[in-house]
Amino acid sequence: MATGFHEVRFPLRLALGTSGGPVRRTDIVSLSNGRENRNRRWRDARRHYDAGSGIRSIADLYAVLEFFEARAGQLHGFRFRDPVDFKSCPPGGTVNANDQGIGTGDGVTATFQLIKTYGDTGGASIREIAKPVAGSVAVSVGGVLAGPGDFALDVTTGRVTFIPAKIPASGAAIRAGCEFDVPVRFDTDRIDIDLAQFQAGRIPSIPLVEIKP
Known part of the structure; x- marks a missing residue:
């Protein structure tokens, strides 16, 4: 099998x-001077x-x-x-289309990976979201909510693909929110x-x- x-x-x-x-x-390697690498x-x-x-x-x-x-x-x-x-937001929050930045449009690229960023002023870590929950994903382009017919979601990979007529324009911020497993x-x-x-x-x-x- x-x-x-x-x-x-x-x-x-x-x-x-x-x-x-x-x-x-x-x-972690301890050095002779007491510092660490x-x-x-x-x-x-x-x-x-x-x-x-x-x-x-x-x-x-x-x-x-x-x-x-x-x-x-x-x-x-x-x-x-x-x-x-x-969730793409804190546990007590409500998922919305502006939760996480997932890319910037270039007028050509149609597919973007869902991600979640954990960060503060000291640093950040980016996590790929591969298993979004169907029906929970909301996407915005340039601050405008994308319609359900503007993109297709692969719930097995977490990739969002815009239809040809809705490919994000150059410089447009693509953001998304979702629940995930x-x-x-x-x-x-x-x-x-x-x-x-x-x-x-x-x-x-x-x-x-x-x-x-």
Whole structure:
């Protein structure tokens, strides 16, 4: 069976109770003068989660087992909603077409990748959004809301493609907002279940790791 990605979402009620977040890899070398040399090994963060912390009942546990079997363990990726970071705006905000800058028109380029920028006065990090939620994406060009017929959205890659008559003019700012999922896979081929321990409060560990689909 070939490795693939299934465009299905991990059960939302379980995702809301998971733990985890972004992980970065930094090499640090301590020098003889007490200073440090720090080098970023990974360009982008890689998110890790533990879905076990979202399980509250035997029914929840069975839902995870069924989902795990349908993905054949680690073989197939799937969508996961980060309980904190799942929108182009802060968690308490409302998605709108001006949330994130995704490019500048040149009169020729028709396709733009959805992204999210995390930044402040000290620096910024850009994250590619590859799994937007269908129906949640709003786009603006030069501050004007684009109509739904002005562009096509690929929900499997996060690319926005304008129709020929609506290609952004040179210098026009293209912005977008959306909800999105994280592409992940199970980070184990085994889930250990001990019902006696589970009833006593022990929750299985069900690790998930972000992937590039």
